[in-house]
Amino acid sequence: MNDAGTQALAASAAQGPHRGRLLRKYVALFASVVCAALLGNGAVEAWFLYREQTASLTRIQTEQAEAAAAKISQFIAEIENQLGWTTQLPWSVGTIEQRRFDVRRLLRQVPAITELALVDATGHERLRVSRLAMDVVDSQADFSDDPKFTEAAARKVYYGPVYFRRESEPYMTLALAGPRRDSGVSVSEVNLKFIWDVVSRIKVGKEGRAYVVDGQGRLIAHPDISLVLRNTDRSGSAQFQAARAGVDMTERALVADDSQGRPVLSAYATIAPLGWLMFVELPLHEAYAPLYAALQRTGILLLIGLIGAFLAGLFLARRMVVPIKALQEGAARIGGGDLGHRVEVRTGDELETLADQFNTMSAELRDSKVREERVGRLRRFLTTQLANVIESSGSDELLKSHRREVTVVFCDLRGFTAFAEATDPEEVMRVLGEYHAGLGALINKYEGTLERFVGDGLLVLFNDPLPCPDPSLRAVRMAIDMRTCVTDLAATWRKSGHDLGFGIGIAHGETTLGQIGFEGRLDYSAIGTVPNLAARLCGEARDGQILIDPKVQAGVEGLFECEDGGELVLKGIRRPVKTVNVLGLREASSQLNVTT
Amino acid sequence: MRRREFIAQAAVLAAWPVAARAQQAAPPVIGILHSSVAEVTRPMLVRGLAEAGYVEGRDFTIDGRSGDGRAERLPGLARELVARQVAVIVAAGGNGPAIATMAVTATVPIVFVSGGDPVDGGLVTSLARPGGNVTGVTTIGRALDAKRLDLLHQLLPAAAPVGVLVNPAYADAALQRDELRTAAASVGRRVLLAEAGAANDFDGAIAGLARQGASGVVVAQSPVFFVQRAALLKAVARYKLPAVYHRREFVEDGGLISYATDFGEGYRQAGLYVAHILGGAQPGDLPVLQPAKFEMLLNLKTARELGLSIPQSLLFTADEVIE
Numbered sequence: 034m035n036d037a038g039t040q041a042l043a044a045s046a047a048q049g050p051h052r053g054r055l056l057r058k059y060v061a062l063f064a065s066v067v068c069a070a071l072l073g074n075g076a077v078e079a080w081f082l083y084r085e086q087t088a089s090l091t092r093i094q095t096e097q098a099e100a101a102a103a104k105i106s107q108f109i110a111e112i113e114n115q116l117g118w119t120t121q122l123p124w125s126v127g128t129i130e131q132r133r134f135d136v137r138r139l140l141r142q143v144p145a146i147t148e149l150a151l152v153d154a155t156g157h158e159r160l161r162v163s164r165l166a167m168d169v170v171d172s173q174a175d176f177s178d179d180p181k182f183t184e185a186a187a188r189k190v191y192y193g194p195v196y197f198r199r200e201s202e203p204y205m206t207l208a209l210a211g212p213r214r215d216s217g218v219s220v221s222e223v224n225l226k227f228i229w230d231v232v233s234r235i236k237v238g239k240e241g242r243a244y245v246v247d248g249q250g251r252l253i254a255h256p257d258i259s260l261v262l263r264n265t266d267r268s269g270s271a272q273f274q275a276a277r278a279g280v281d282m283t284e285r286a287l288v289a290d291d292s293q294g295r296p297v298l299s300a301y302a303t304i305a306p307l308g309w310l311m312f313v314e315l316p317l318h319e320a321y322a323p324l325y326a327a328l329q330r331t332g333i334l335l336l337i338g339l340i341g342a343f344l345a346g347l348f349l350a351r352r353m354v355v356p357i358k359a360l361q362e363g364a365a366r367i368g369g370g371d372l373g374h375r376v377e378v379r380t381g382d383e384l385e386t387l388a389d390q391f392n393t394m395s396a397e398l399r400d401s402k403v404r405e406e407r408v409g410r411l412r413r414f415l416t417t418q419l420a421n422v423i424e425s426s427g428s429d430e431l432l433k434s435h436r437r438e439v440t441v442v443f444c445d446l447r448g449f450t451a452f453a454e455a456t457d458p459e460e461v462m463r464v465l466g467e468y469h470a471g472l473g474a475l476i477n478k479y480e481g482t483l484e485r486f487v488g489d490g491l492l493v494l495f496n497d498p499l500p501c502p503d504p505s506l507r508a509v510r511m512a513i514d515m516r517t518c519v520t521d522l523a524a525t526w527r528k529s530g531h532d533l534g535f536g537i538g539i540a541h542g543e544t545t546l547g548q549i550g551f552e553g554r555l556d557y558s559a560i561g562t563v564p565n566l567a568a569r570l571c572g573e574a575r576d577g578q579i580l581i582d583p584k585v586q587a588g589v590e591g592l593f594e595c596e597d598g599g600e601l602v603l604k605g606i607r608r609p610v611k612t613v614n615v616l617g618l619r620e621a622s623s624q625l626n627v628t629t
Numbered sequence: 630m631r632r633r634e635f636i637a638q639a640a641v642l643a644a645w646p647v648a649a650r651a652q653q654a655a656p657p658v659i660g661i662l663h664s665s666v667a668e669v670t671r672p673m674l675v676r677g678l679a680e681a682g683y684v685e686g687r688d689f690t691i692d693g694r695s696g697d698g699r700a701e702r703l704p705g706l707a708r709e710l711v712a713r714q715v716a717v718i719v720a721a722g723g724n725g726p727a728i729a730t731m732a733v734t735a736t737v738p739i740v741f742v743s744g745g746d747p748v749d750g751g752l753v754t755s756l757a758r759p760g761g762n763v764t765g766v767t768t769i770g771r772a773l774d775a776k777r778l779d780l781l782h783q784l785l786p787a788a789a790p791v792g793v794l795v796n797p798a799y800a801d802a803a804l805q806r807d808e809l810r811t812a813a814a815s816v817g818r819r820v821l822l823a824e825a826g827a828a829n830d831f832d833g834a835i836a837g838l839a840r841q842g843a844s845g846v847v848v849a850q851s852p853v854f855f856v857q858r859a860a861l862l863k864a865v866a867r868y869k870l871p872a873v874y875h876r877r878e879f880v881e882d883g884g885l886i887s888y889a890t891d892f893g894e895g896y897r898q899a900g901l902y903v904a905h906i907l908g909g910a911q912p913g914d915l916p917v918l919q920p921a922k923f924e925m926l927l928n929l930k931t932a933r934e935l936g937l938s939i940p941q942s943l944l945f946t947a948d949e950v951i952e
Contacts, residue, residue: 262916
């Protein structure tokens, strides 16, 4: 992971531009699912309740209206029945006193009749008895052209239109003809206020009303008698229009306004034989009270559901968000380099699996980093191949302290110290860079182990830590190539005015090898006479010389053109060393190649 | 709304009217202006109010003013009630109190209870829609005077003159006299007229009628006669005259016959109307109520004492017979 990515992750973990979004989503999702379910259920319930309530109320109200209408029909029929007693006698028999007695008894029986007139068969009034005025005998008032008489005579009974006495009290003329042609007609004036007793006794719910209108829509009876006495006209009302049009309200509820303008559920029945209409009405707020109660219940459930959904959403989201935050933070810390951090998630679900994978990943990252560091360290003194071999072997076994026969090559530049002092540092470093680059490539080529380099001096081992069958051969061949390389470089340097020579010493023998140094700075090093001897031989070598000791010479006997280098007494070496200077590769051994 | 809050608020709402009434410093005052004795109005008026949920003392108080049969006192009493800022004035005992009150105020609601005709008397122009600040109950008292004469006529020997007792202070006294004369003429009888305005005058008036040969007495509609009925019945009994009255209470107390609507019912209905008005209704929107029930009472005991035989046509058509 690069630095920018790490920072971004760390930043997102710290500030969290998306912080809480998951929480909100979860809560919103839960709430909407629960609400949708509850609302749907509530709506369906309310709809069916509405349908059933309306249907049952309409049915009940229609039944009530029919029962009430029947009562009013009965009320009229009763008056008719009583009137019948006054028409039994033909006018040819009986005295007027006898008739007056009959009429008075009738008035006592039927309080609704305010006035009664007896008309003989010729249409002339013979007796009038009123509750409000004196009796009138034989006024002979002519009824012969009056529908009260003609209609009654023709059809036995006549129901006059509703009229309002003194513009206030509703009345109706009810005339009845006797069974015989000569028994005449009884004309009664019926006070319809008495129907009030009927309608006021009809209980329609708590606030419901029953009322009666005549065929013209005028109010005849209403529990609020004031409305009747005020001669209220209901002909414009929707329910009257519907009833007049013969709409069957049992099939479809009729919602209309009552006389106070409140919406009501209305049902009606026709009052036979008068053509009046009985309306039974229930205020909507009462009719649909169970519906409103159901809606309120749904509302409360909705509220509870919402709270529940909110809490459930909160709980679940927290269960999600806490481990996710832990992962987020872990990612940020690992990105920041804390590879030892472990994400602790114990949810027992996919999140825990994810966290475990995350931990595995960070552990692998840590291992990989450690390995990379080691490879980097190994590379400094081993060839890349060797470093990889050691790395892939997975252990430092090869680098453990041990003794082994090795060939040690030591080389350095002649005149470098003077050059370095006299030349500016950039130039020195450039020259040294070219030098190292040239030699480094050769060390890799011959698979030597660069044990160390100090300034212009290099120490290269063969046969360790990886053994090779022909260490000395490789060493000498590398040395020859090095000499060629440096000779070429020296030619260019010389053009820059730098006079630098190059000498190599090679020794072979058993020596101690291992890691030296301290934690954080460990070098793989050869200790003992052999590297010392190689260094000394190098020191003795003149420019272009490759001095090798007898053991090396023994290893490459006959393969190179050599010349005697003489016996040298070397510092720190007890006995003089017989040296040979390698001139070059023999023709015969030119095919000799080093397996690379 | 939370359920508990809702219940609490509903409880508060339910308790509110009671609390509101309790908090009022003083309940509204209902004024009664009666032409003679305000107290006769009171019991049934209070019952009507009670039926509408108004309790005396808690929801209203009553300030009754009586004219003691003196019409000239009514305007002053009406002014007093209006000055007291009563909520409603119940004007009872004929049209007089209502007319006096209407002269004083055009705003204070007036509920009349009168036997007189409210349209003829100028109280309202329409029974259905009274308009203004006036409504009430008509007991159709005066309109029945002729009917009463007719009843008496059927009990009396033919051709004998019939006496009529009228209170000259009654607002419709003149109308009563005319109507009764016409009614008597229609049944072929002569009318002997006597006037009495107070209890002291009763004996003299009845004695005068008896002396002139009256065979019976029609006691015309007047609150004074009702209030002082004990004295009147005593005078009538002393001269052994059959008499017809305008309220059932006369017959219950020993009078011979009565034909009337129920006045108590009228006061009860007035009480309901007062409750309506206290509840905010406009008096002009309340139609004048008319009675639908008329009853005839007959006292057979009195008839026996007078030696009268009651014809069957009356006996069997009476609504109530007192033995």
